[in-house]
Amino acid sequence: MKHLRSIDELGHDGLVRLLNLTQHMVEVNRRPIPKVPALRGRTVVSLFFEDSTRTRLSFETAAKRLSADTMTFSVSTSSVNKGESLRDTVETITDMGVDAFVIRHKSTGTPWQISEWTTASVVNAGDGWHQHPTQALVDCFTVREALGVERFDGLTLTIVGDIKHSRVARSNISAFSMLGAKVVLVAPPTLLPPDVAHWPVEVSNRLDDVLARTDILYMLRLQSERMAQGHVPNLREYAELFGLDAKRVAKLPTRAVVMHPGPMNRGVEMLVDPSTLPNSLIHQQVSNGVAVRMAVLFDLLAGESSAANLQQVTP
Numbered sequence: 678m679k680h681l682r683s684i685d686e687l688g689h690d691g692l693v694r695l696l697n698l699t700q701h702m703v704e705v706n707r708r709p710i711p712k713v714p715a716l717r718g719r720t721v722v723s724l725f726f727e728d729s730t731r732t733r734l735s736f737e738t739a740a741k742r743l744s745a746d747t748m749t750f751s752v753s754t755s756s757v758n759k760g761e762s763l764r765d766t767v768e769t770i771t772d773m774g775v776d777a778f779v780i781r782h783k784s785t786g787t788p789w790q791i792s793e794w795t796t797a798s799v800v801n802a803g804d805g806w807h808q809h810p811t812q813a814l815v816d817c818f819t820v821r822e823a824l825g826v827e828r829f830d831g832l833t834l835t836i837v838g839d840i841k842h843s844r845v846a847r848s849n850i851s852a853f854s855m856l857g858a859k860v861v862l863v864a865p866p867t868l869l870p871p872d873v874a875h876w877p878v879e880v881s882n883r884l885d886d887v888l889a890r891t892d893i894l895y896m897l898r899l900q901s902e903r904m905a906q907g908h909v910p911n912l913r914e915y916a917e918l919f920g921l922d923a924k925r926v927a928k929l930p931t932r933a934v935v936m937h938p939g940p941m942n943r944g945v946e947m948l949v950d951p952s953t954l955p956n957s958l959i960h961q962q963v964s965n966g967v968a969v970r971m972a973v974l975f976d977l978l979a980g981e982s983s984a985a986n987l988q989q990v991t992p
């Protein structure tokens with residue numbers, strides 16, 4: 678694998694390979710010194726044109742735990758402010774000798790564009806509304822670990838909220854479907870994409886109707902920074918119809934798990950304190966983020982010596 682740009686490009690076998698590799702990385706992370714020499718001499722640069730807390734820090738931590746060198750590109754203090762184009766920025770960094778770009782950008786397709794301008798590997802850390810493949814890997818791994826299953830046949834994933842602007846929803850629909858889950862989307866019609874009829878999902882506008890048959894409840898943030906105009910008439914009404922409150926938690930089957938990619942809007946989609954939820958996986962999603970990104974960087978960059986390197990990460 679040279680790049681990780683979308684779940685569909687990764688495919689079922691690639692998805693399973695990375696999920697299995699993540700398990701090795703979880704073991705590395707449990708060691709007293711969670712660091713291995715697997716990517717010594719490699720350089721990973723993170724190029725974030727959009728804000729991020731979890732994704733950026735977990736990629737940087739992952740690269741360091743594999744002993745790669747890291748470079749952080751801060752848009753606000755770079756020559757982008759002097760009018761330098763994305764292409765010139767990428768070519769300049771490539772000339773310094775980097776092995777991978779981890780890129781987040783507000784425009785769909787940027788990772789594909791960048792991979793034409795550089796010889797380095799490209800990892801998509803979120804492109805517009807389009808894809809966020811490492812978040813989907815995190816979520817699949819977290820569910821596998823929590824439920825003790827390898828595949829999701831017979832399980833229903835219900836994704837609630839701003840599907841239209843969500844790259845997390847798009848990547849998760851592909852990934853969970855590949856592993857056999859049924860996917861239900863719940864959103865007001867204004868927050869559904871126009872082509873949703875062609876997606877492999879069931880659509881509902883009523884959260885209360887689907888809770889009882891949900892195994893994995895996935896809440897999304899209203900991504901107002903990606904909205905051209907108000908897609909919801911008022912936040913209180915949205916919270917009433919689509920927010921997770923105690924009454925809705927009570928309607929979930931007792932085994933159901935609750936997830937959220939963060940950042941969370943408390944009082945909008947999350948009306949309960951998530952720490953009081955019996956089966957919340959929200960903390961596990963964050964902690965698995967590092968191991969997943971270690972697996973991705975290892976898979977892309979360990980190269981020829983990959984088999985030998987794997988010994989180093991396998992206790």
Ligand code: NCD
Nearest residue numbers: 731732803845898938939940
């Ligand atoms: C998501 C993103 O940036 O797409 N966050 C994340 O990576 N954990 C979801 C969001 O912004 O709501």
